[in-house]
Amino acid sequence: MRLILISGLSGSGKSVALRALEDSGFYCVDNLPATMLPEALTLYSDYGYDEIAISVDTRSSPSLGALPTEVLKLRERGVDVRLLFLEAKQETLVKRFSETRRRHPLSGSAMTVEECIRLELELLANIQELGIRIDTSELSANGLRNWVKKLVGADSSRLTLTFESFGFKHGVPLEADFLFDVRCLPNPYYDPQLRPFTGKDQPIIDFFLRTPQVAEMTEDIRQMVAKWLLTFRRENRSYLTVAIGCTGGQHRSVYITEQLAGLLHMSRF
Structure with missing residues (x-):
């Protein structure tokens, strides 16, 4: 089984990356709590899925601390696990939220976008070194899709x-x-x-x-x-x-x- 975990800052392109993997044939799950990874993979394996992509981020923040341990357990089980950590410069993220007029997932307590980004960095501090870090500040959505497909060996020209x-x-x-x-x-x-x-x-x-x-x-x-x-x-x-x-x-x-x-x-x- 091959598992691609996608995490990172809100607004850095996690949804774009997940959709690129889905287009490449991966079974994709958005926002799964880290503690549910072993159970979910067992279930997907029973249904015949062997290429899976899962987004794990601050929307399920109570379980983020368990992610390093869960990744280690999965690798011990023989699962090929890769983690992509997407990030971008603060000014880039602020601009993206402004252009799309979307709320930051952590903005429920009336914090500014800048404050939400700083808090998110703190929550993700223990997992950003687990895998490949990708700065999408200067990367277009199309460029990110192409990069992700190349990473997993997918044919980016398939249409x-x-x-x-x-x-x-x-x-x-x-x-x-x-x-x-x-x-x-x-x-x-x-x-x-x-x-x-x-x-x-x-x-x-x-x-x-x-x-x-x-x-x-x-x-x-x-x-x-x-x-x-x-x-x-x-x-x-x-x-x-x-x-x-x-x-x-x-x-x-x-x-x-x-x-x-x-x-x-x-x-x-």
Whole structure:
């Protein structure tokens, strides 16, 4: 089993690091008390998880003092444990909290952000030397994601490409990165014999194969997506969603979505 523990100062990028590990295939848990680590790992192991990332920070401060002992116990059990301690300069953290307008987790007693940071440093003093310390003051979120993925040996260029068909009359998918409107193409819906079928059925496939515009539209979309895939990869994106829409989401969008998925699956970028 491989365990990555993430700790550090609030605002230093712990959530970014945890999401990067999740994108890399780790089972991730945010804010687990240190004393629950052995029990949690046993449970995750029973469910077949062997790569786990857990955030342990001052939100569960009563158990922080037990973290060094728990890490030692886990290593004695043969667990490959690494701890990433994220930090940043005080002025950087203050600026980040100001820009995001988020409260500091320790600000419940009406302390200033600066006072919360100093208190957090005291609470974390016994664990910051347990692992790798990363100063994120001059590191962008994308740079941190790339650094974390390299640390665990994950392929930072891996990108999952998802194709989705939809009907405009049912609403536009908000999660789409690329959205293409193919309502300008001939619509088999107006042929009563073709209407019951979908873009996956042979009668509809034959209809579109006889329509040169459909092949031209499909190729134009393929080229557009293929052209920008490398750029999205360089930006450390893990997922990219391409949505194809027609009026009802039954014929044109389904057919073109199936065609694009097949064409780009066979491509190498």
